[in-house]
Amino acid sequence: MKLFSLFKKPAAAQAAAEPAKPKTAAAATKKPASITAPAPEEHQERTHAEIMVVIGALMVALLLSSLDQTIVGTALPKIAVDLHGLDKVSWVATAYLLTSAIVTPIYGKLGDLFGRKKIFQIAVGIFLIGSMLCGLSQNMDQLVVFRAVQGIGGGGLMALVMAIIGDVVPPRQRGRYTGYLFSVFAISSVAGPLLGGLFTDHLSWRWIFYINLPLGMVALATIAARLHLPVVRREHKIDYSGAAILTIAVVSMLLVSVWGGNTYAWGSAQIIGLLATFVVATGLFILREKYASEPIIPLSLFRSSIFTVASIISILSGITMFAAFLFIPQYQQIVRGNTPTESGLLMLPMIAGLMLSSTISGRLIAKTGRYKLFPIIGTLLLAVGIWLFSHLSLTTSHVTLSVWMFVMGAGIGSYMQIPVLAVQNATKRAMLGTATSTVTFFRTIGASFGGAIFGTILVSRLTHHIHEVLPNAGAVAGKAVASGVANIPEALRQPILHAYVLSFRDMFLWAIPFALAAFVAALFLREAPLKESTRDTVEAESFEK
Numbered sequence: 001m002k003l004f005s006l007f008k009k010p011a012a013a014q015a016a017a018e019p020a021k022p023k024t025a026a027a028a029t030k031k032p033a034s035i036t037a038p039a040p041e042e043h044q045e046r047t048h049a050e051i052m053v054v055i056g057a058l059m060v061a062l063l064l065s066s067l068d069q070t071i072v073g074t075a076l077p078k079i080a081v082d083l084h085g086l087d088k089v090s091w092v093a094t095a096y097l098l099t100s101a102i103v104t105p106i107y108g109k110l111g112d113l114f115g116r117k118k119i120f121q122i123a124v125g126i127f128l129i130g131s132m133l134c135g136l137s138q139n140m141d142q143l144v145v146f147r148a149v150q151g152i153g154g155g156g157l158m159a160l161v162m163a164i165i166g167d168v169v170p171p172r173q174r175g176r177y178t179g180y181l182f183s184v185f186a187i188s189s190v191a192g193p194l195l196g197g198l199f200t201d202h203l204s205w206r207w208i209f210y211i212n213l214p215l216g217m218v219a220l221a222t223i224a225a226r227l228h229l230p231v232v233r234r235e236h237k238i239d240y241s242g243a244a245i246l247t248i249a250v251v252s253m254l255l256v257s258v259w260g261g262n263t264y265a266w267g268s269a270q271i272i273g274l275l276a277t278f279v280v281a282t283g284l285f286i287l288r289e290k291y292a293s294e295p296i297i298p299l300s301l302f303r304s305s306i307f308t309v310a311s312i313i314s315i316l317s318g319i320t321m322f323a324a325f326l327f328i329p330q331y332q333q334i335v336r337g338n339t340p341t342e343s344g345l346l347m348l349p350m351i352a353g354l355m356l357s358s359t360i361s362g363r364l365i366a367k368t369g370r371y372k373l374f375p376i377i378g379t380l381l382l383a384v385g386i387w388l389f390s391h392l393s394l395t396t397s398h399v400t401l402s403v404w405m406f407v408m409g410a411g412i413g414s415y416m417q418i419p420v421l422a423v424q425n426a427t428k429r430a431m432l433g434t435a436t437s438t439v440t441f442f443r444t445i446g447a448s449f450g451g452a453i454f455g456t457i458l459v460s461r462l463t464h465h466i467h468e469v470l471p472n473a474g475a476v477a478g479k480a481v482a483s484g485v486a487n488i489p490e491a492l493r494q495p496i497l498h499a500y501v502l503s504f505r506d507m508f509l510w511a512i513p514f515a516l517a518a519f520v521a522a523l524f525l526r527e528a529p530l531k532e533s534t535r536d537t538v539e540a541e542s543f544e545k
Contacts, residue, residue, distance in 0.1 A: 054168050055180050057222035058161045061124055062184045064212050064219070065157040068096075068131075068150070070192025070344075075205040082205065083140045091144045094254070099151030101444045102250045106243055107156035108437025109296045111163055113238075116433055117227055120160045121220060127153025128216040135209035159437035164227070166424040166432050170530075178362060178417040183355055193344030239292045242285060246296060249281035250445075257448050261456040297438050298431065306426045307435060309525045310419035311442045313375060316518035317415070318446020319453065320382060320511055324350065324408050327454060331392065331504050335497055349402035353409025354416075361414050365421070369530045375418045375522035381411030383515035390508040392501055415522070419443075426528055450514075454507050461506040465499035 076092060111119045130150025137143040161181065169177050199207040252274045264270045289295040301307045328350075332343040361374045385408025419439050427435040470492065488496055 051168055051177060053222070054164070054227055055177055057219055057227060058164060059180060059184050060215055060219040060222070061120070061157055062161050062181055063188060064124070064127060064215055065154045066185050066188035067192050067195075068154065068212065070188050071196040071199075071208045071211075075196050075200045075208050078200050078205050079143070080140075083137065083143060092140075092147055095144045095148040096151035096154065097444075097448060098251060098254050099148045100155030101254060101441065101448065102247050103152055103155035104159050104441040104444060105246070105296050105434070105437050107159050108163060108433040108435070108440075109239075109294070111160055111433035111437075112431060113294070116160055116164055116167065117223065119156065120164065120227075121223060123153050123156030123160060124216055124220055124223070125153070126150075127157065128213055129153070131209045131212040131216070135206040159440045160433070162420050162424075162440060163433040163436040166436060178358070178421070185351075185354070193341050197339075197341045239288070239294050239296050242288045242292055242296045245281055245285040245288055249278055249285055252278040252281060253445070254448050257451065261459065296434075297441075298434065301427075301431070301435055301438065304426055305524075306422050306526050306528065307439075309521055310423045310439055312521045313379075313415070313518055313525070314419045314439050314443040315446040315449075316514050316521060317379070317382075317412075317419075318443040318448075319450035320386065320515045320518065321412055322447045322450030322454065324382075324385070324412070326451060327458065327504065327507060328389070328405065331500075335394065335500050335504070346398070346401070347405065350405035350409035350412075353406040353411075354413035355409075357410040357413035358416060359413075362417065365530070370527060371418050371421060371530070372522075372525055372527040375415035375525060376519065378411045378413070378415030378418075379515060379519040379522050381407055381414065383411075383512055383519060385409075385411055386508050386511045386515055390505050390512070392505050392508070394497060394501055418525075422525060422528070425530055454511060457510050458503050458507045462499060462503040465502045466496060469495040469499050 107119060107123060127150055130146055130153055133146035134143060134150060137146055165178065196208055199205065256271055256274045260266050260271050289297055289299050329343040329347065332338045332346055338346060365371050385404060388404040388407065420436055423435050423439050424432060
C-alpha cells in the first residue's frame with residue numbers, strides 16, 4: 001500500500017488536473033468504499049458522568065479486596081478457637097498473599113489478550129466463590145485452601161482496576177479519578193476492623209466473608225451493564241511454562257519471607273534451599289520470557305527507563321508502606337492497650353493525610369501535566385514520617401502520634417498513584433494491562449518483603465531489649481515475644497513495655513533507608529508529556545459489549 005501511494009497524486013494536484021464533475025444526488029450521498037470505520041480523530045472521550053459510573057463499579061470491586069485484608073485480622077483469634085487450628089492461623093493470611101501475588105502479572109497478560117472486562121468479571125466471580133467457601137469452612141485446612149482460591153480472584157482485582165482506569169481515563173486526567181480509588185483504602189482500613197469486630201461479637205466470623213457476596217453482585221451487575229472497553233483482536237498464546245516457573249519463584253520467595261527467622265532459622269537448610277530455588281527459578285523465568293512468543297512479563301518493558309524506575313519505586317514503597325500500615329496498629333494495641341477497633345479509628349489521621357494529598361496531587365497533575373515532583377516530595381515526607389516514629393515512647397501523646405501519622409499519610413498519598421500513571425502513559429494499549437499488573441506485582445512483593453524484614457527486626461530487637469531490662473527473664477521473655485504483655489505479671493509488665501517501645505523505634509530506624517532509597521529512585525524518574533486521550537491511534541480497536 002505504501003508503494004502504491006507513491007504513485008498517487010496529492011489530492012490538491014489531482015483536483016486541479018481533473019475537470020469538475022457535476023454533483024448529483026447519488027454522487028453527493030455516495031461514500032468511498034474504503035471508509036468502514038470512524039477515523040481516529042473522531043474518537044470521543046468519555047464524559048465525567050460516564051467515567052464516574054465506571055469508577056463506582058471499580059470502587060466496589062476494589063473494596064472487596066481491600067476490605068478483605070483488613071476485616072480478617074480482627075476475627076482471626078475467634079476463627080482459630082472455633083476451627084481448632086491456632087497453629088495454622090498464619091496461613092489464613094499467607095495463603096491469600098501467595099496466590100494473589102502469583103496471579104497478578106498473569107491477569108494483566110490475560111486482560112491484554114482477551115479483553116479486560118471479561119477477565120475482570122472472572123476475577124470477581126472467583127473471589128466471590130472463594131468468599132462463600134471460606135464462610136462455609138468447617139476446619140482450618142478448608143479455610144486455608146479456600147483463602148487460596150479467594151486470593152486467585154483477589155489478585156486480579158487491583159491490577160485490572162488500575163488497567164481499566166488506563167482504558168477509560170486519559171493520562172492527563174487520571175490523577176483526578178485515582179483519588180476516588182485510594183479513598184477505598186481509607187474506608188476499608190477503618191471499616192474493616194470495625195465490621196470484623198461487630199460481626200465476630202454479634203453475628204459470626206463467617207459474615208466477614210459473606211459480606212463480600214452482595215458487594216460483589218453489585219459490582220458484577222454494574223460492570224456488565226456499563227463498562228465497555230476497547231479490545232484489540234489478535235492471535236494469542238498463553239505462556240504456561242513461564243507462569244509455572246514464576247509461580248515457583250514467587251512461592252519460594254514468599255515462603256522465605258514467612259518462615260525465615262520464625263518457623264526456621266535463616267541459616268537452616270529449608271530457608272537456604274528455598275532461596276536457592278528462588279534464584280534458579282528467577283533465572284529460568286528470565287530465560288523463558290526472553291524467547292516466549294507471548295511472555296507474561298515481557299523483558300522489553302525494562303528497556304523503558306520509566307518502567308524500570310517505576311518498578312523500583314513500587315518495590316521500595318511497598319516495603320516502607322508495610323511498616324506504617326502493619327506495625328503502627330501493633331504499637332497501639334500492644335504498648336498502648338488499644339483494641340483492634342480503637343487502633344483502626346486511631347489511624348484516621350494517616351488516612352486523612354493520604355486522601356488529602358492524593359486528591360491535591362491528582363488535581364495538580366491534571367492541571368499542569370507534570371508528575372515527577374510528587375514522588376520526590378512523597379517519598380521524602382514518608383522518610384520524615386518514619387523518622388518521627390523512631391522517637392516513640394511510652395508516653396507519646398495521641399496528638400503527637402496523629403501529627404506523625406498525617407505526615408506519613410501525606411507522603412504515601414502524594415506518590416502512591418505515580419508509578420502506575422507514569423508506566424501507563426509510556427505504554428501502548430497492547431501492553432497496558434501487562435505493564436500495570438507488573439508494577440502492582442512489584443509493590444505486592446515489596447510489601448511481602450517488608451512484613452518479613454521488619455517483623456524479623458522487631459522480634460530480634462525485642463528479644464535483645466527484654467534481656468537488657470530483665471537479664472533473667474527466661475520464659476517470661478519468650479511469652480512476651482510470642483503473645484505480647486497480656487499474660488505477663490504486673491510487676492514485669494512495665495519493663496517489657498519499655499522493651500517493646502525500644503524495639504519499635506529500632507524497627508522504624510531500619511525502615512528509613514528504604515524510604516530514602518525510594519526518594520533517590522524518584523529523582524531518576526523521567527517525566528514524559530501526559531497524553532490527552534485514551535486512544536492509541538496506531539491500533540485498530542473493537543469494543544466489548
